[in-house]
Amino acid sequence: MTSQADPDTLLLDLFDAALKAADPLACVPPCLPEKPAGRTVLVGAGKASALMAQAIERAWDGPLDGLVVTRYGHAVPCERVEIVEASHPVPDAVGEAAARRILALAEELGPDDLLLCAISGGGSALLSLPAPGLTLDDKQAVNRALLRCGARIGEMNCVRKHLSAIKGGRLAAAAAPAAVHSILISDVPGDDPSIIASGPTVPDATSFADALKIVRGYGIDLPKAVRDHLEAGAEETPKPDDPLFEKVETVLAAAPLLSLRAAGEVARAAGVTPIILGDALEGESREVARVMAGIAQSVKRHGLPAAPPAVLLSGGETTVTIRGEGRGGPNAEFALALAVALDGAADIHAIACDTDGVDGAEEVAGALVGPDTLARAKDAGIDAEAALASNDAHGFFEALDRQIKPGPTLTNVNDFRAILIR
Incomplete structure (x- = not known):
């Protein structure tokens, strides 16, 4: 596989490598x-x-x-x-x-x-x-x-x-x-x-x-x-x-770092520079997403901390303070907040999943994001910012058919996030 491969395929391969590294x-x-x-x-x-x-x-x-x-x-x-x-x-x-x-x-x-x-x-x-x-x-x-x-x-x-x-x-x-x-x-x-x-x-x-x-x-x-x-x-x-x-x-x-390193090796083999930002990131999902969006845009615009093609890898456990009527889910909320922050930026794709296959209380691991995420939502009559405000990221990605549902993975090294910049 090369960096020109389908972004979703590469991101899913990275997630799979993270899971295999933690196979009991x-x-x-x-x-x-x-x-x-x-x-x-x-x-x-x-x-x-x-x-x-x-x-x-x-x-x-x-x-x-x-x-x-x-x-x-x-x-x-x-x-x-x-x-x-x-x-x-x-x-x-x-x-x-x-x-x-x-x-x-x-x-x-x-x-x-x-x-x-x-x-x-x-x-x-x-x-x-x-x-x-x-x-x-x-x-x-x-x-x-x-x-x-x-x-x-x-x-x-x-x-x-x-x-x-x-x-x-x-x-x-x-x-x-x-x-x-x-x-x-x-x-x-x-x-x-x-x-x-x-x-x-x-x-x-x-x-x-x-x-x-x-x-x-x-x-x-x-x-x-x-x-x-x-x-x-x-x-x-x-x-x-x-x-x-x-x-x-x-x-x-x-442990999370071992899985991030395994994903990094798959990225490198595909011609993509892995940047491991850390295995212990915490904080509100939407706030972490805004920071990650800024780093991704720095890679795209300035080649810092590495030139494209590159992938930002991170783990840890972000959280969601439930204020709306949605179903929460820290990885889905991270993905939605990232899409909102990137606002359709070209050549940036991402995956955010819980490695146990369950994001929050949902039987969903997480979601995929691309430059067209907000446009697709608009075409479907879905307000991304309203969904984020109501903690309804799962509902948002379900409507776009962008959820990741591996079922029980039978392991658990917490969150896995990969942001691909091409």
Whole structure:
């Protein structure tokens, strides 16, 4: 393929390369530990966890059993490990029951045993076991509020950890004195293991006071039981100096930067200069899009930071503060805001997708943008700026048939954005 290839085809090839770099079947087996003298129990949570469990089953030649919870529609067949599907991004009773069973499995283990954990993005909502005194309804209400207010993933997971009986290192605490080996696929800016799925096996440096500061900063109206629980601060999460983590190992199997680099190699092979802007970009989708539009126009007009043909690659997790009646979706909103900012600029094409195949709560990964996006919308009687104002990017791209729908990708290294300048 060359830089003269169809822009949509090249952009989709870049997205595919990013996904392949985070394929659990390839990246998980090299992360496996030595077999223990006793039992090995595999547990996990996240959108990639079922395929991670399948990869582990295929590579593990000793006894193995356990339980993994993934999102509805993300299960794959496993022979020795039970796979349960539950709700994401708002937790449900199935996820709560699975989390309770996973905690019980950990508590059964002895000093010669191994708790093997397959953890990926989405695990926070799927591994939803309320702290004593709280209910699933409480956690659902807080989750919905956090999703709507535009909180960053680290902020969301700080709050979640302090409302949980299993996250924030508590799963590792339950497994002691057994060894714990966690294999992670990162979906968070910076790849902090304590943030991925709210760190069920990782020590936590945050506090109840931090969680309270976050919810107050966003003006979230908490259920009384949640407010009382956070204000009481009765039982902090296990901290980094806790001796229970002496037998805990954590390995990162896949991460956003690895996927961006893989996409960059495909671009280079096509005669396009890759410019990786970062794997940890955060902020409001529409604001990040305006900045990206400016960089793309600099490439086109001035050849800076590189001359065309070039592609701007970035990852991380942008957010949407829902103010309108639309369906949100940070990647779709980024794409729409980018189209508006570029205003039909020639020779600039883009893709913005969530690598798990789900943008926000929609069964859509994201969208494609080209110089003709706004003209096509106008011809169809669609007001792009009105759609952006009402957070209806999914509706906008659905009407133009420019959505990307790969279905569950069974991995998750967060947002993938590529802006091609020819």
